[in-house]
Amino acid sequence: MSSDLTAWRGRLAGLVPAAVLEDAQAVARHHAAAVWSCLTEPGDGVAGALISEMGAVEALDVAVRDADTGNAAVDAGRRRWRARWATVDDAFDRARRVRASLIVPGSATWPAAVEDLGIHSPHALWTRGDAEALRRDGSALALVGARAATAYGEHVTAELATQLSHRGASIVSGGAYGIDGMAHRACLAAGGVTVAVLAGGVDRAYPAGHADLLGRIAGGPGVVVAEVPCGTAPTKWRFLQRNRLIAALSRATVVVEAGWRSGSLNTAGHAAALGRPLGAVPGPVTSAASAGCHRLLREYDARCITSADDAAELYGGTETSGSMSPDRTDDRTRVLDALSIRSPRTPEDVALRAGFAPEEARGLLAVLELEARARRGPDGWRRSASPG
Missing domain, CATH: 1.10.10.10 (Winged helix-like DNA-binding domain superfamily/Winged helix DNA-binding domain)
Known part of the structure; x- marks a missing residue:
C-alpha cells in the first residue's frame, strides 16, 4: 500500500493542494477519482452507479481486477475501462505541463450543483484558472446559443452578459464561436467572472481561434473546466455530454439564439431535466437563427427573456441598476x-x-x-x- 501511495502522490504532485498529499486517504480518493475520469466517457452511468455504491477507491479496485464480477454491465464496463489504462500517466503529465488543477467530490472547490446529475455526474474536474468560480452556482447563469450567430444575437448576448456581470452573476458557457464566445468576452470586459466548459481537455484550446480568449479566462477571475482529462479530443458525443455540465453548473440557462436543430437546445433539455429555470430570447420571426428559441418558448415553457431583469429573475438575482463601479x-x-x-x-x-x-x-x-x-x-x- 505504501508503494501505491508513493506512486499516487507522484501522479498528483502539482495538481492538488499540498495538504492533500499529506493525507493518505485524500491521496487515494483524489487519485481514484482522477483515474476514473481517464477511464470513462462523460456520463458513464455504469461507472457512476458502481462508484455511488462502493466509493471511487473500492470501485477502481473492481475495475482493474482480473476476475469477472458476474454483473454483465460491470464486466462489459471493465473491458472498456481497462482498455484506457495506458493513457492515465500521460493525462497526469499533460495536466502538469499546463499547470492544471484537479478537483474531486469533497474538495473545497467542488461544485455541489453537479451532484444533481446523479450517477451521470463527473468523477473529477480538471481546471485552469480560479476554481472558486465553480462555487458561485447560486448566481451562475448559462448563456448559450448558435455558433453561426447573427449581429442581433451577439448584441443581445453582450447586453445580457455585461449587465448581469455588473449584478454579480457569473456567466457560464461553452467557449465556442458565436454566442458562447461573445458571452465570455463581454463578461471579461465588464470585469465579471466567467466559466468556460470544454468538451475536450483543458490543455487543448478548442476552437483554436479561441486560444487567447480561453487563456484570458484562465488568467483572470474565471476558470476553464472539463471533466475529461488533458489530451482528450472534443467529439460530438463529448460536446453533448459537456452541455449537461453547463446546465448543472448554472442556476438557470438562457438560450440567446438558436436554429431549429441547434446544439444549444440540448443544453436547454438538460436544464429542463434538472429542474433548472430555462429562458429563451425571441428574435425576428423571419430569422432561422431564432427558430430554436421560438420552439423553446412555444413547446417547452421557456421564459421569454428580453432584458437583464428578465434573466436575473430566473436565478433570483436582484435589481442593481445604476450600481456600476x-x-x-x-x-x-x-x-x-x-x-x-x-x-x-x-x-x-x-x-x-x-x-x-x-x-x-x-x-x-x-x-x-x-x-x-x-x-x-x-x-x-x-x-x-x-x-x-
Whole structure:
C-alpha cells in the first residue's frame, strides 16, 4: 500500500493542494477519482452507479481486477475501462505541463450543483484558472446559443452578459464561436467572472481561434473546466455530454439564439431535466437563427427573456441598476473619447485609440449603445450627437 501511495502522490504532485498529499486517504480518493475520469466517457452511468455504491477507491479496485464480477454491465464496463489504462500517466503529465488543477467530490472547490446529475455526474474536474468560480452556482447563469450567430444575437448576448456581470452573476458557457464566445468576452470586459466548459481537455484550446480568449479566462477571475482529462479530443458525443455540465453548473440557462436543430437546445433539455429555470430570447420571426428559441418558448415553457431583469429573475438575482463601479464608468469614458460624431470607426480602431483589447472595446461599445451614447452603423461606430 505504501508503494501505491508513493506512486499516487507522484501522479498528483502539482495538481492538488499540498495538504492533500499529506493525507493518505485524500491521496487515494483524489487519485481514484482522477483515474476514473481517464477511464470513462462523460456520463458513464455504469461507472457512476458502481462508484455511488462502493466509493471511487473500492470501485477502481473492481475495475482493474482480473476476475469477472458476474454483473454483465460491470464486466462489459471493465473491458472498456481497462482498455484506457495506458493513457492515465500521460493525462497526469499533460495536466502538469499546463499547470492544471484537479478537483474531486469533497474538495473545497467542488461544485455541489453537479451532484444533481446523479450517477451521470463527473468523477473529477480538471481546471485552469480560479476554481472558486465553480462555487458561485447560486448566481451562475448559462448563456448559450448558435455558433453561426447573427449581429442581433451577439448584441443581445453582450447586453445580457455585461449587465448581469455588473449584478454579480457569473456567466457560464461553452467557449465556442458565436454566442458562447461573445458571452465570455463581454463578461471579461465588464470585469465579471466567467466559466468556460470544454468538451475536450483543458490543455487543448478548442476552437483554436479561441486560444487567447480561453487563456484570458484562465488568467483572470474565471476558470476553464472539463471533466475529461488533458489530451482528450472534443467529439460530438463529448460536446453533448459537456452541455449537461453547463446546465448543472448554472442556476438557470438562457438560450440567446438558436436554429431549429441547434446544439444549444440540448443544453436547454438538460436544464429542463434538472429542474433548472430555462429562458429563451425571441428574435425576428423571419430569422432561422431564432427558430430554436421560438420552439423553446412555444413547446417547452421557456421564459421569454428580453432584458437583464428578465434573466436575473430566473436565478433570483436582484435589481442593481445604476450600481456600476466607477472604474467601469471610466472605461466607458475612454471608449467614448475614442469615438467621433462624424467619422465611423471600427472596434479595432476604437480599441487602439482607447488602449483596450478589441473584444473589451466591443463589450464597452455595446454598453454605450444601450445607453444611447454610441451608435453602430454599416461602416462602424460613432458617438451619438445627443445621448438620450
